[in-house]
Amino acid sequence: MNYVLIGNSVAAVNAVAGIREYDREGSITIVSAEKYYAYGRPLISYWLEGRVRDGNMPYRPEDFYTRYNVHVLLGRRAVKLDAEIREVCLDDGQKLPYDRLLIATGGHPFVPPIAGLTPDNYFTFINYDDARRLEAVAAPGREAVILGAGPTGLKAMESLVQRGVQVTLVELADRIWAPALDQEAAFLVASFLQDKDVGLYCNDTLVNVEGMAGGRLGLQLHSGREITADILVVAIGVRPNIELLEGLPAVTFNRGIVVGPDLSTGLPGVYAAGDVVAGNPPLLPHAAIQGKIAGRNMAGAQETYQPLPPYNALGFLGLHIISMGDSAAGGEEYAILKEVDPSARTYRKLVLKENRLAGALCINKIDRTGLYRRLLEEGTDVTPFRDEGFRPDFGLLSLPEEVWRQRLAE
Amino acid sequence: MQKVYARPAWCMNCHLCEVNCIIAHSRSRDLFRAYKRENLRGTARVIVEERLPLSVAVQCRHCDDPICVAGCISGAMVKDPATGIVYCQEDKCVGCWTCVAGCPYGAIRPGEKNGRPVPLKCDLCRETGEPACVAGCPNRALVWEERGAGA
Numbered sequence: 375m376n377y378v379l380i381g382n383s384v385a386a387v388n389a390v391a392g393i394r395e396y397d398r399e400g401s402i403t404i405v406s407a408e409k410y411y412a413y414g415r416p417l418i419s420y421w422l423e424g425r426v427r428d429g430n431m432p433y434r435p436e437d438f439y440t441r442y443n444v445h446v447l448l449g450r451r452a453v454k455l456d457a458e459i460r461e462v463c464l465d466d467g468q469k470l471p472y473d474r475l476l477i478a479t480g481g482h483p484f485v486p487p488i489a490g491l492t493p494d495n496y497f498t499f500i501n502y503d504d505a506r507r508l509e510a511v512a513a514p515g516r517e518a519v520i521l522g523a524g525p526t527g528l529k530a531m532e533s534l535v536q537r538g539v540q541v542t543l544v545e546l547a548d549r550i551w552a553p554a555l556d557q558e559a560a561f562l563v564a565s566f567l568q569d570k571d572v573g574l575y576c577n578d579t580l581v582n583v584e585g586m587a588g589g590r591l592g593l594q595l596h597s598g599r600e601i602t603a604d605i606l607v608v609a610i611g612v613r614p615n616i617e618l619l620e621g622l623p624a625v626t627f628n629r630g631i632v633v634g635p636d637l638s639t640g641l642p643g644v645y646a647a648g649d650v651v652a653g654n655p656p657l658l659p660h661a662a663i664q665g666k667i668a669g670r671n672m673a674g675a676q677e678t679y680q681p682l683p684p685y686n687a688l689g690f691l692g693l694h695i696i697s698m699g700d701s702a703a704g705g706e707e708y709a710i711l712k713e714v715d716p717s718a719r720t721y722r723k724l725v726l727k728e729n730r731l732a733g734a735l736c737i738n739k740i741d742r743t744g745l746y747r748r749l750l751e752e753g754t755d756v757t758p759f760r761d762e763g764f765r766p767d768f769g770l771l772s773l774p775e776e777v778w779r780q781r782l783a784e
Numbered sequence: 785m786q787k788v789y790a791r792p793a794w795c796m797n798c799h800l801c802e803v804n805c806i807i808a809h810s811r812s813r814d815l816f817r818a819y820k821r822e823n824l825r826g827t828a829r830v831i832v833e834e835r836l837p838l839s840v841a842v843q844c845r846h847c848d849d850p851i852c853v854a855g856c857i858s859g860a861m862v863k864d865p866a867t868g869i870v871y872c873q874e875d876k877c878v879g880c881w882t883c884v885a886g887c888p889y890g891a892i893r894p895g896e897k898n899g900r901p902v903p904l905k906c907d908l909c910r911e912t913g914e915p916a917c918v919a920g921c922p923n924r925a926l927v928w929e930e931r932g933a934g935a
Contacts, residue, residue: 658857689881
Protein backbone atom coordinates (compact mmCIF):
# COMPACT_ATOMS: atom_id res chain seq x y z
CA MET A 375 0.00 0.00 0.00
CA ASN A 376 1.26 3.45 -0.92
CA TYR A 377 0.30 6.30 1.40
CA VAL A 378 0.77 10.00 0.69
CA LEU A 379 0.10 12.55 3.42
CA ILE A 380 -0.22 16.21 2.54
CA GLY A 381 0.73 18.21 5.60
CA ASN A 382 3.22 17.53 8.37
CA SER A 383 1.62 18.79 11.52
CA VAL A 384 -0.31 17.15 14.33
CA ALA A 385 -2.96 15.41 12.17
CA ALA A 386 -0.41 13.96 9.73
CA VAL A 387 2.02 12.79 12.41
CA ASN A 388 -0.77 11.03 14.28
CA ALA A 389 -1.98 9.52 11.00
CA VAL A 390 1.47 7.97 10.56
CA ALA A 391 1.13 6.31 13.96
CA GLY A 392 -2.39 5.17 13.04
CA ILE A 393 -1.26 3.67 9.72
CA ARG A 394 1.62 1.82 11.35
CA GLU A 395 -0.68 0.17 13.89
CA TYR A 396 -2.14 -1.77 10.96
CA ASP A 397 0.45 -1.66 8.21
CA ARG A 398 4.15 -1.93 9.01
CA GLU A 399 5.26 -2.41 5.41
CA GLY A 400 3.45 0.16 3.25
CA SER A 401 5.34 3.16 1.91
CA ILE A 402 4.49 6.50 3.56
CA THR A 403 5.41 9.87 2.05
CA ILE A 404 4.75 13.18 3.79
CA VAL A 405 4.64 16.40 1.80
CA SER A 406 5.43 19.34 4.06
CA ALA A 407 5.02 22.92 2.88
CA GLU A 408 7.10 24.09 5.83
CA LYS A 409 10.79 23.32 5.94
CA TYR A 410 10.63 21.97 9.51
CA TYR A 411 9.93 18.56 10.91
CA ALA A 412 6.68 18.54 12.83
CA TYR A 413 6.47 20.88 15.81
CA GLY A 414 3.57 21.65 18.10
CA ARG A 415 2.16 24.79 16.51
CA PRO A 416 0.96 26.28 19.81
CA LEU A 417 4.59 26.21 20.96
CA ILE A 418 5.50 29.20 18.82
CA SER A 419 4.40 31.64 21.51
CA TYR A 420 6.55 29.82 24.10
CA TRP A 421 9.45 29.89 21.66
CA LEU A 422 9.02 33.61 21.04
CA GLU A 423 9.16 34.39 24.73
CA GLY A 424 12.19 32.15 25.15
CA ARG A 425 10.60 29.48 27.33
CA VAL A 426 11.07 26.82 24.66
CA ARG A 427 14.27 26.58 22.61
CA ASP A 428 14.65 25.20 19.09
CA GLY A 429 15.74 21.83 20.50
CA ASN A 430 12.43 21.30 22.27
CA MET A 431 10.19 22.39 19.39
CA PRO A 432 9.91 18.98 17.67
CA TYR A 433 6.55 17.35 18.33
CA ARG A 434 8.06 13.86 18.14
CA PRO A 435 11.57 12.55 18.83
CA GLU A 436 14.22 13.03 16.16
CA ASP A 437 14.05 9.40 15.05
CA PHE A 438 10.26 9.46 14.55
CA TYR A 439 10.36 9.53 10.75
CA THR A 440 13.02 6.82 10.47
CA ARG A 441 11.45 4.64 13.15
CA TYR A 442 8.09 4.76 11.35
CA ASN A 443 9.81 4.51 7.97
CA VAL A 444 8.40 7.74 6.54
CA HIS A 445 9.81 9.60 3.57
CA VAL A 446 9.47 13.35 4.15
CA LEU A 447 9.60 16.02 1.48
CA LEU A 448 10.25 19.32 3.26
CA GLY A 449 9.44 22.67 1.69
CA ARG A 450 7.26 21.16 -1.03
CA ARG A 451 3.66 21.93 -1.89
CA ALA A 452 1.06 19.71 -3.49
CA VAL A 453 -0.45 21.77 -6.29
CA LYS A 454 -2.74 19.38 -8.15
CA LEU A 455 -4.65 16.23 -7.44
CA ASP A 456 -5.71 13.80 -10.16
CA ALA A 457 -8.21 11.59 -8.40
CA GLU A 458 -8.84 9.46 -11.51
CA ILE A 459 -5.33 8.08 -11.75
CA ARG A 460 -4.64 8.67 -8.04
CA GLU A 461 -1.70 11.00 -8.37
CA VAL A 462 -0.56 14.20 -6.66
CA CYS A 463 1.59 16.78 -8.43
CA LEU A 464 4.05 18.84 -6.42
CA ASP A 465 5.30 22.35 -7.06
CA ASP A 466 8.61 21.04 -8.41
CA GLY A 467 6.86 18.91 -11.03
CA GLN A 468 7.28 15.67 -9.09
CA LYS A 469 4.33 13.27 -9.35
CA LEU A 470 3.39 11.04 -6.42
CA PRO A 471 1.06 8.11 -7.06
CA TYR A 472 -1.00 6.96 -4.08
CA ASP A 473 -3.37 4.26 -2.96
CA ARG A 474 -4.43 6.27 0.08
CA LEU A 475 -4.13 10.03 0.40
CA LEU A 476 -4.54 12.17 3.51
CA ILE A 477 -5.36 15.85 3.27
CA ALA A 478 -4.00 17.34 6.48
CA THR A 479 -3.19 20.78 5.18
CA GLY A 480 -4.53 22.71 8.17
CA GLY A 481 -5.50 26.33 7.80
CA HIS A 482 -4.10 29.73 6.98
CA PRO A 483 -4.64 33.02 8.75
CA PHE A 484 -7.61 34.99 7.54
CA VAL A 485 -6.52 38.52 6.66
CA PRO A 486 -9.36 40.82 5.65
CA PRO A 487 -8.82 43.51 3.06
CA ILE A 488 -7.73 46.63 4.95
CA ALA A 489 -6.59 49.80 3.23
CA GLY A 490 -2.83 50.14 3.33
CA LEU A 491 -2.18 46.61 4.54
CA THR A 492 0.70 45.03 2.60
CA PRO A 493 2.44 41.69 3.15
CA ASP A 494 5.47 43.40 4.67
CA ASN A 495 3.73 45.67 7.18
CA TYR A 496 1.88 43.07 9.23
CA PHE A 497 2.52 39.72 10.89
CA THR A 498 0.40 36.63 11.34
CA PHE A 499 0.96 34.16 14.16
CA ILE A 500 0.38 30.54 13.30
CA ASN A 501 3.73 29.03 12.34
CA TYR A 502 7.40 28.88 13.22
CA ASP A 503 8.39 31.34 10.51
CA ASP A 504 5.84 33.85 11.82
CA ALA A 505 7.47 33.63 15.24
CA ARG A 506 10.94 34.01 13.74
CA ARG A 507 9.89 37.12 11.81
CA LEU A 508 8.42 38.58 14.98
CA GLU A 509 11.50 37.75 17.02
CA ALA A 510 13.56 40.00 14.76
CA VAL A 511 11.46 43.05 15.60
CA ALA A 512 10.01 42.41 19.07
CA ALA A 513 12.45 44.45 21.11
CA PRO A 514 11.82 45.97 24.54
CA GLY A 515 10.09 49.34 24.40
CA ARG A 516 8.49 48.74 21.02
CA GLU A 517 4.75 49.02 20.61
CA ALA A 518 2.53 46.36 19.05
CA VAL A 519 -1.11 46.29 18.04
CA ILE A 520 -2.78 42.91 17.76
CA LEU A 521 -5.97 42.69 15.74
CA GLY A 522 -8.12 40.01 17.37
CA ALA A 523 -8.36 39.10 21.07
CA GLY A 524 -9.00 35.38 20.63
CA PRO A 525 -6.62 32.58 21.64
CA THR A 526 -4.08 33.35 18.90
CA GLY A 527 -4.04 37.07 19.63
CA LEU A 528 -3.81 36.48 23.37
CA LYS A 529 -0.87 34.09 23.03
CA ALA A 530 0.88 36.53 20.70
CA MET A 531 0.19 39.24 23.28
CA GLU A 532 1.74 37.14 26.06
CA SER A 533 4.97 36.45 24.21
CA LEU A 534 5.35 40.06 23.10
CA VAL A 535 4.70 41.35 26.63
CA GLN A 536 7.33 38.94 27.94
CA ARG A 537 9.77 40.43 25.45
CA GLY A 538 9.12 43.89 26.81
CA VAL A 539 6.81 45.05 24.05
CA GLN A 540 3.88 47.33 24.90
CA VAL A 541 0.79 45.61 23.51
CA THR A 542 -2.68 46.84 22.59
CA LEU A 543 -5.42 44.41 21.55
CA VAL A 544 -8.14 45.53 19.13
CA GLU A 545 -11.23 43.32 19.08
CA LEU A 546 -14.29 43.61 16.86
CA ALA A 547 -16.61 41.88 19.33
CA ASP A 548 -17.74 43.52 22.55
CA ARG A 549 -15.30 41.47 24.63
CA ILE A 550 -12.21 39.28 24.70
CA TRP A 551 -12.58 35.82 23.08
CA ALA A 552 -16.34 36.13 22.77
CA PRO A 553 -17.04 32.56 21.59
CA ALA A 554 -15.69 31.12 24.86
CA LEU A 555 -16.02 33.84 27.50
CA ASP A 556 -19.29 35.31 28.73
CA GLN A 557 -19.46 38.98 29.74
CA GLU A 558 -18.51 38.41 33.35
CA ALA A 559 -15.56 36.15 32.57
CA ALA A 560 -14.35 38.47 29.83
CA PHE A 561 -14.52 41.38 32.26
CA LEU A 562 -12.41 39.43 34.75
CA VAL A 563 -9.81 38.70 32.07
CA ALA A 564 -9.87 42.32 30.86
CA SER A 565 -9.17 43.61 34.37
CA PHE A 566 -6.28 41.16 34.64
CA LEU A 567 -4.85 42.48 31.38
CA GLN A 568 -5.29 46.05 32.57
CA ASP A 569 -3.16 45.20 35.63
CA LYS A 570 -0.53 43.84 33.25
CA ASP A 571 -0.60 47.14 31.37
CA VAL A 572 -2.03 45.61 28.18
CA GLY A 573 -4.28 47.93 26.17
CA LEU A 574 -7.66 46.72 24.96
CA TYR A 575 -10.15 48.31 22.55
CA CYS A 576 -13.34 46.30 22.03
CA ASN A 577 -16.14 46.98 19.53
CA ASP A 578 -13.50 48.28 17.19
CA THR A 579 -11.41 47.24 14.21
CA LEU A 580 -8.67 48.42 11.90
CA VAL A 581 -9.68 50.32 8.77
CA ASN A 582 -6.49 51.94 7.52
CA VAL A 583 -2.75 51.42 7.79
CA GLU A 584 -0.27 54.09 6.91
CA GLY A 585 3.51 53.96 6.87
CA MET A 586 5.18 56.65 8.96
CA ALA A 587 8.68 57.94 9.49
CA GLY A 588 11.04 55.51 11.23
CA GLY A 589 9.15 52.45 10.04
CA ARG A 590 6.27 53.04 12.43
CA LEU A 591 2.66 52.48 11.43
CA GLY A 592 -0.26 54.85 11.76
CA LEU A 593 -3.37 52.80 12.44
CA GLN A 594 -6.84 54.17 12.02
CA LEU A 595 -9.65 52.32 13.77
CA HIS A 596 -13.30 52.15 12.80
CA SER A 597 -14.22 54.26 15.82
CA GLY A 598 -12.08 57.07 14.49
CA ARG A 599 -9.40 56.40 17.08
CA GLU A 600 -5.86 56.73 15.73
CA ILE A 601 -2.96 54.83 17.21
CA THR A 602 0.63 54.24 16.24
CA ALA A 603 2.70 51.09 16.54
CA ASP A 604 5.92 49.43 15.45
CA ILE A 605 4.37 46.00 15.01
CA LEU A 606 0.96 44.95 13.69
CA VAL A 607 -0.24 41.37 14.20
CA VAL A 608 -3.40 40.13 12.47
CA ALA A 609 -4.94 37.27 14.48
CA ILE A 610 -8.62 37.15 13.68
CA GLY A 611 -9.03 33.56 12.60
CA VAL A 612 -7.98 30.76 10.31
CA ARG A 613 -9.47 29.37 7.10
CA PRO A 614 -9.05 25.75 5.98
CA ASN A 615 -6.52 25.07 3.20
CA ILE A 616 -8.85 23.33 0.77
CA GLU A 617 -7.29 24.39 -2.56
CA LEU A 618 -6.11 20.92 -3.52
CA LEU A 619 -9.63 19.49 -3.56
CA GLU A 620 -11.46 22.52 -4.89
CA GLY A 621 -13.36 21.88 -8.11
CA LEU A 622 -13.15 18.10 -7.82
CA PRO A 623 -16.39 16.17 -8.19
CA ALA A 624 -17.68 14.17 -5.23
CA VAL A 625 -16.11 16.50 -2.66
CA THR A 626 -18.30 18.90 -0.73
CA PHE A 627 -17.24 21.88 1.29
CA ASN A 628 -18.65 23.77 4.17
CA ARG A 629 -15.76 26.14 4.59
CA GLY A 630 -13.67 23.01 5.25
CA ILE A 631 -13.84 19.61 3.60
CA VAL A 632 -16.96 17.65 4.50
CA VAL A 633 -16.00 14.12 5.58
CA GLY A 634 -17.90 10.94 6.34
CA PRO A 635 -17.88 9.31 9.77
CA ASP A 636 -14.75 7.39 8.71
CA LEU A 637 -13.07 10.69 7.68
CA SER A 638 -13.17 9.83 3.96
CA THR A 639 -13.80 12.70 1.55
CA GLY A 640 -15.92 11.10 -1.18
CA LEU A 641 -12.95 10.67 -3.52
CA PRO A 642 -11.74 7.07 -3.60
CA GLY A 643 -8.89 6.52 -1.16
CA VAL A 644 -8.79 10.16 -0.06
CA TYR A 645 -9.21 11.08 3.62
CA ALA A 646 -8.97 14.35 5.54
CA ALA A 647 -8.12 15.23 9.14
CA GLY A 648 -7.46 18.24 11.31
CA ASP A 649 -8.18 21.92 10.82
CA VAL A 650 -8.96 21.42 7.12
CA VAL A 651 -12.09 19.42 7.97
CA ALA A 652 -15.49 21.15 7.96
CA GLY A 653 -17.05 21.81 11.33
CA ASN A 654 -13.84 21.02 13.14
CA PRO A 655 -12.86 23.52 15.76
CA PRO A 656 -9.23 24.37 14.96
CA LEU A 657 -8.05 22.66 18.12
CA LEU A 658 -5.03 20.44 18.54
CA PRO A 659 -6.59 17.47 20.41
CA HIS A 660 -9.24 17.15 17.73
CA ALA A 661 -6.64 17.20 14.94
CA ALA A 662 -4.58 14.54 16.74
CA ILE A 663 -7.53 12.22 17.31
CA GLN A 664 -8.82 12.62 13.76
CA GLY A 665 -5.35 12.05 12.34
CA LYS A 666 -4.95 8.81 14.29
CA ILE A 667 -8.36 7.51 13.18
CA ALA A 668 -7.88 8.59 9.55
CA GLY A 669 -4.54 6.79 9.51
CA ARG A 670 -6.03 3.60 10.88
CA ASN A 671 -8.87 3.71 8.36
CA MET A 672 -6.47 4.36 5.48
CA ALA A 673 -4.71 1.17 6.50
CA GLY A 674 -7.90 -0.86 6.52
CA ALA A 675 -9.53 -0.28 9.90
CA GLN A 676 -13.16 0.77 10.09
CA GLU A 677 -13.24 3.30 12.90
CA THR A 678 -15.71 6.10 13.30
CA TYR A 679 -14.74 9.55 14.47
CA GLN A 680 -17.18 10.58 17.18
CA PRO A 681 -17.23 14.39 17.08
CA LEU A 682 -15.64 15.53 20.30
CA PRO A 683 -17.02 18.68 21.92
CA PRO A 684 -14.50 21.51 21.71
CA TYR A 685 -12.27 21.97 24.73
CA ASN A 686 -9.33 24.25 25.19
CA ALA A 687 -6.77 25.27 27.76
CA LEU A 688 -5.41 28.76 27.37
CA GLY A 689 -2.91 30.37 29.71
CA PHE A 690 -1.21 33.73 29.50
CA LEU A 691 0.86 35.83 31.90
CA GLY A 692 -0.06 33.43 34.72
CA LEU A 693 -3.82 33.32 34.12
CA HIS A 694 -5.29 29.93 33.17
CA ILE A 695 -8.58 29.38 31.37
CA ILE A 696 -10.17 26.05 30.56
CA SER A 697 -13.27 26.15 28.40
CA MET A 698 -15.39 23.42 26.88
CA GLY A 699 -18.61 23.09 24.92
CA ASP A 700 -20.89 26.12 24.86
CA SER A 701 -18.94 27.84 27.62
CA ALA A 702 -20.27 31.32 26.84
CA ALA A 703 -23.91 30.24 26.54
CA GLY A 704 -26.70 32.13 28.23
CA GLY A 705 -30.44 32.39 27.71
CA GLU A 706 -33.55 30.74 29.00
CA GLU A 707 -32.92 27.21 27.83
CA TYR A 708 -29.81 27.04 29.99
CA ALA A 709 -29.32 26.70 33.73
CA ILE A 710 -26.12 28.32 34.91
CA LEU A 711 -24.21 27.27 38.03
CA LYS A 712 -21.53 29.75 38.97
CA GLU A 713 -18.87 30.35 41.59
CA VAL A 714 -16.95 33.59 41.25
CA ASP A 715 -14.28 35.23 43.39
CA PRO A 716 -13.27 38.47 41.69
CA SER A 717 -10.52 39.28 44.20
CA ALA A 718 -8.81 35.92 43.67
CA ARG A 719 -9.70 36.12 39.97
CA THR A 720 -11.24 32.69 40.03
CA TYR A 721 -14.33 31.80 38.08
CA ARG A 722 -16.14 28.53 37.58
CA LYS A 723 -19.28 28.06 35.60
CA LEU A 724 -21.25 25.04 34.49
CA VAL A 725 -23.80 25.47 31.72
CA LEU A 726 -26.64 22.95 31.90
CA LYS A 727 -29.22 22.23 29.23
CA GLU A 728 -31.98 19.75 29.94
CA ASN A 729 -30.02 18.52 32.97
CA ARG A 730 -26.97 17.75 30.89
CA LEU A 731 -23.71 19.62 30.81
CA ALA A 732 -23.57 21.85 27.70
CA GLY A 733 -20.46 23.75 28.62
CA ALA A 734 -18.01 24.68 31.34
CA LEU A 735 -15.65 27.56 31.96
CA CYS A 736 -12.97 27.65 34.65
CA ILE A 737 -10.49 30.42 35.28
CA ASN A 738 -7.58 29.96 37.69
CA LYS A 739 -9.31 27.06 39.40
CA ILE A 740 -8.87 24.27 36.93
CA ASP A 741 -8.17 21.14 38.97
CA ARG A 742 -9.91 18.04 37.66
CA THR A 743 -11.83 19.91 34.94
CA GLY A 744 -11.48 16.81 32.76
CA LEU A 745 -14.22 15.26 34.88
CA TYR A 746 -16.60 17.90 33.52
CA ARG A 747 -15.33 17.28 30.00
CA ARG A 748 -16.25 13.62 30.18
CA LEU A 749 -19.74 14.39 31.50
CA LEU A 750 -20.13 16.81 28.60
CA GLU A 751 -18.84 14.34 26.04
CA GLU A 752 -21.04 11.50 27.26
CA GLY A 753 -24.16 13.64 27.77
CA THR A 754 -24.61 12.33 31.31
CA ASP A 755 -27.73 13.40 33.20
CA VAL A 756 -26.24 15.38 36.08
CA THR A 757 -29.44 15.69 38.12
CA PRO A 758 -28.36 13.24 40.85
CA PHE A 759 -25.16 15.16 41.62
CA ARG A 760 -25.55 18.68 40.27
CA ASP A 761 -25.05 20.22 43.71
CA GLU A 762 -21.65 18.54 43.96
CA GLY A 763 -20.24 20.35 40.93
CA PHE A 764 -18.23 22.98 42.80
CA ARG A 765 -17.43 21.05 45.95
CA PRO A 766 -13.70 21.38 46.55
CA ASP A 767 -13.54 17.60 46.58
CA PHE A 768 -15.65 17.08 43.46
CA GLY A 769 -14.47 13.80 42.00
CA LEU A 770 -15.40 10.33 40.89
CA LEU A 771 -17.19 9.72 44.18
CA SER A 772 -19.55 12.58 43.33
CA LEU A 773 -20.95 10.42 40.56
CA PRO A 774 -23.50 7.62 41.02
CA GLU A 775 -21.93 4.49 42.46
CA GLU A 776 -22.34 2.32 39.37
CA VAL A 777 -20.58 5.03 37.34
CA TRP A 778 -17.56 5.49 39.59
CA ARG A 779 -17.15 1.76 40.12
CA GLN A 780 -17.09 1.29 36.35
CA ARG A 781 -14.56 4.08 35.88
CA LEU A 782 -12.21 2.73 38.53
CA ALA A 783 -12.22 -0.62 36.75
CA GLU A 784 -11.27 0.90 33.38
CA MET B 785 -1.29 -4.08 30.72
CA GLN B 786 -0.49 -4.22 34.40
CA LYS B 787 -2.25 -1.32 36.13
CA VAL B 788 -3.10 -0.18 39.63
CA TYR B 789 -6.67 -0.97 40.63
CA ALA B 790 -8.39 0.44 43.68
CA ARG B 791 -10.44 -1.75 45.99
CA PRO B 792 -12.50 0.81 47.91
CA ALA B 793 -13.90 -1.77 50.35
CA TRP B 794 -10.37 -2.19 51.73
CA CYS B 795 -9.38 1.47 51.76
CA MET B 796 -9.15 2.94 55.27
CA ASN B 797 -8.42 6.50 54.19
CA CYS B 798 -4.88 6.54 55.59
CA HIS B 799 -3.49 8.49 52.59
CA LEU B 800 -0.25 6.50 52.78
CA CYS B 801 -0.45 5.99 48.99
CA GLU B 802 -0.15 9.75 48.56
CA VAL B 803 2.79 9.94 50.95
CA ASN B 804 4.60 7.05 49.29
CA CYS B 805 3.93 8.54 45.86
CA ILE B 806 5.54 11.80 46.91
CA ILE B 807 8.59 10.02 48.31
CA ALA B 808 8.93 7.91 45.15
CA HIS B 809 8.90 11.07 43.02
CA SER B 810 11.32 13.01 45.21
CA ARG B 811 15.00 13.47 44.62
CA SER B 812 15.93 12.29 48.10
CA ARG B 813 13.51 9.35 48.35
CA ASP B 814 13.17 10.35 51.98
CA LEU B 815 9.94 11.48 53.64
CA PHE B 816 11.41 14.17 55.84
CA ARG B 817 13.55 15.67 53.09
CA ALA B 818 10.78 15.41 50.49
CA TYR B 819 8.40 17.41 52.68
CA LYS B 820 10.75 19.79 54.45
CA ARG B 821 13.58 20.35 51.98
CA GLU B 822 12.11 19.66 48.55
CA ASN B 823 8.77 21.20 49.42
CA LEU B 824 6.79 18.40 47.79
CA ARG B 825 3.81 18.32 50.14
CA GLY B 826 0.61 18.16 48.08
CA THR B 827 2.27 16.86 44.92
CA ALA B 828 0.96 13.28 45.02
CA ARG B 829 0.06 11.76 41.69
CA VAL B 830 -2.69 9.69 43.28
CA ILE B 831 -5.71 11.37 44.86
CA VAL B 832 -7.59 9.84 47.78
CA GLU B 833 -11.23 10.84 47.42
CA GLU B 834 -13.37 10.79 50.53
CA ARG B 835 -17.08 10.43 51.15
CA LEU B 836 -16.63 8.94 54.58
CA PRO B 837 -16.86 6.15 55.49
CA LEU B 838 -16.10 5.57 51.82
CA SER B 839 -12.69 6.45 50.44
CA VAL B 840 -10.80 5.48 47.32
CA ALA B 841 -7.49 6.27 45.61
CA VAL B 842 -7.85 7.59 42.06
CA GLN B 843 -5.03 7.67 39.55
CA CYS B 844 -4.25 7.58 35.82
CA ARG B 845 -5.86 4.65 34.00
CA HIS B 846 -3.19 4.61 31.27
CA CYS B 847 -5.90 4.67 28.58
CA ASP B 848 -5.50 2.81 25.28
CA ASP B 849 -6.05 6.03 23.32
CA PRO B 850 -5.12 8.63 25.95
CA ILE B 851 -6.70 12.02 25.36
CA CYS B 852 -3.91 13.67 27.39
CA VAL B 853 -1.42 12.42 24.81
CA ALA B 854 -3.65 13.47 21.88
CA GLY B 855 -4.06 16.93 23.37
CA CYS B 856 -0.46 17.58 24.38
CA ILE B 857 0.72 20.61 22.43
CA SER B 858 4.44 19.99 22.93
CA GLY B 859 4.60 16.23 22.51
CA ALA B 860 5.71 15.91 26.15
CA MET B 861 2.97 13.47 27.14
CA VAL B 862 3.50 10.05 25.61
CA LYS B 863 2.30 6.47 25.89
CA ASP B 864 5.21 4.04 25.97
CA PRO B 865 4.40 1.57 23.18
CA ALA B 866 6.23 -1.23 24.97
CA THR B 867 4.76 -0.91 28.49
CA GLY B 868 1.57 1.07 27.84
CA ILE B 869 2.55 3.54 30.55
CA VAL B 870 1.40 7.12 29.93
CA TYR B 871 3.93 9.59 31.26
CA CYS B 872 5.18 13.12 30.77
CA GLN B 873 8.67 14.03 29.55
CA GLU B 874 8.80 16.87 32.00
CA ASP B 875 11.55 18.86 30.27
CA LYS B 876 9.24 19.30 27.28
CA CYS B 877 6.12 20.37 29.22
CA VAL B 878 5.11 24.03 28.87
CA GLY B 879 2.25 23.93 31.39
CA CYS B 880 -0.66 24.67 29.06
CA TRP B 881 -2.77 22.14 31.04
CA THR B 882 -4.69 20.79 28.07
CA CYS B 883 -4.07 17.40 29.72
CA VAL B 884 -5.87 18.61 32.86
CA ALA B 885 -8.87 19.65 30.75
CA GLY B 886 -8.82 16.35 28.90
CA CYS B 887 -8.38 13.64 31.55
CA PRO B 888 -11.68 11.79 31.98
CA TYR B 889 -10.71 10.75 35.51
CA GLY B 890 -9.42 14.10 36.71
CA ALA B 891 -6.19 12.23 37.32
CA ILE B 892 -3.80 14.95 36.14
CA ARG B 893 -3.28 18.05 38.26
CA PRO B 894 -1.25 21.15 37.42
CA GLY B 895 1.96 21.22 39.44
CA GLU B 896 5.36 22.85 39.56
CA LYS B 897 8.92 21.80 40.31
CA ASN B 898 11.82 24.23 40.52
CA GLY B 899 9.83 26.88 38.70
CA ARG B 900 8.94 24.52 35.86
CA PRO B 901 5.46 23.16 35.17
CA VAL B 902 4.88 19.50 36.01
CA PRO B 903 1.65 17.66 35.35
CA LEU B 904 1.07 15.62 38.49
CA LYS B 905 0.06 12.24 37.16
CA CYS B 906 0.80 8.61 37.90
CA ASP B 907 3.65 7.11 35.86
CA LEU B 908 3.33 3.70 37.54
CA CYS B 909 6.78 4.36 39.03
CA ARG B 910 8.06 3.28 35.64
CA GLU B 911 11.69 3.66 36.64
CA THR B 912 11.56 1.61 39.81
CA GLY B 913 9.27 -1.39 39.38
CA GLU B 914 6.30 -1.95 41.65
CA PRO B 915 4.37 1.31 42.12
CA ALA B 916 5.12 2.85 45.51
CA CYS B 917 1.42 3.37 46.30
CA VAL B 918 0.79 -0.35 45.95
CA ALA B 919 3.95 -1.41 47.76
CA GLY B 920 3.06 0.79 50.73
CA CYS B 921 -0.67 0.13 50.96
CA PRO B 922 -1.18 -1.55 54.34
CA ASN B 923 -4.47 -3.22 53.43
CA ARG B 924 -4.11 -4.19 49.77
CA ALA B 925 -6.68 -1.54 48.85
CA LEU B 926 -4.48 -0.92 45.83
CA VAL B 927 -3.33 -3.80 43.69
CA TRP B 928 -1.04 -3.89 40.67
CA GLU B 929 -2.30 -6.46 38.23
CA GLU B 930 -3.13 -7.50 34.71
CA ARG B 931 -6.85 -7.68 34.13
CA GLY B 932 -6.78 -8.31 30.41
CA ALA B 933 -8.00 -6.35 27.43
CA GLY B 934 -10.59 -3.69 28.07
CA ALA B 935 -10.04 -3.84 31.82
